[in-house]
Amino acid sequence: MGLWSPTPPIPLGQRVTLVRNSLEDCPRDPRIPGFPIFTALEKDLKGISSILNQSFPDRAFSAEAVRKSIIGPAYAFCTFVALDVGGVVAGTASARRRYGIGEVAWVATHPDYRRRGIATALVQFTVNYLRESGFTEACAVLGPSTSESIAFWAALGFDHYRPDLK
Numbered sequence: 001m002g003l004w005s006p007t008p009p010i011p012l013g014q015r016v017t018l019v020r021n022s023l024e025d026c027p028r029d030p031r032i033p034g035f036p037i038f039t040a041l042e043k044d045l046k047g048i049s050s051i052l053n054q055s056f057p058d059r060a061f062s063a064e065a066v067r068k069s070i071i072g073p074a075y076a077f078c079t080f081v082a083l084d085v086g087g088v089v090a091g092t093a094s095a096r097r098r099y100g101i102g103e104v105a106w107v108a109t110h111p112d113y114r115r116r117g118i119a120t121a122l123v124q125f126t127v128n129y130l131r132e133s134g135f136t137e138a139c140a141v142l143g144p145s146t147s148e149s150i151a152f153w154a155a156l157g158f159d160h161y162r163p164d165l166k
């Protein structure tokens, strides 16, 4: 992904929206060995809220807030979890609608499980879910943007910077 360079350049340290212009080429059956992906259930709430609180320290995610998000319909969320042995929540990602297109939101991997491809598989799974739900485009909102997060999303096809979506 090293040579990819968007036009216009993406500002760093800001809230930015990146769009995947087509969902047709997304992997149809993404998996990560050892970490099956499921739709989140009540039993996963504590694990999800713990990961989100560690991953986004400037926000507070109570189990109740996560419950509302998961069972909606306020945000039309569907949340997925990658589970380790014993049902430990290793990572999470959510699908919803934003700006009239799909959104992959609240992507986070537990610090003990990072750099094993879990977030990659979760994003691909969520994109495939959005495609099956009828969306043709999806966005990811980064806030704040960093060179690492931009590269992460670009590698997953979210490579169109849309300054008009904020």
Ligand SMILES: CC(C)(COP(=O)(O)OP(=O)(O)OC[C@H]1O[C@@H](n2cnc3c(N)ncnc32)[C@H](O)[C@@H]1OP(=O)(O)O)[C@@H](O)C(=O)NCCC(=O)NCCS
Pocket: 055, 056, 091, 107, 108, 109, 110, 113, 114, 115, 116, 117, 118, 119, 120, 121, 141, 142, 143, 148, 149, 151, 152
């Ligand atoms: C970003 C995050 C979700 C990545 O989770 P992960 O499960 O470790 O991601 P993956 O293993 O699928 O990584 C895929 C690729 O992303 C890139 N990447 C991931 N974390 C990175 C980091 N800290 N620094 C640089 N590149 C990184 C790498 O290219 C990596 O591939 P590699 O391991 O083969 O080099 C995780 O670090 C996290 O929860 N961070 C806090 C919350 C957050 O920033 N969420 C994203 C919102 S924009």
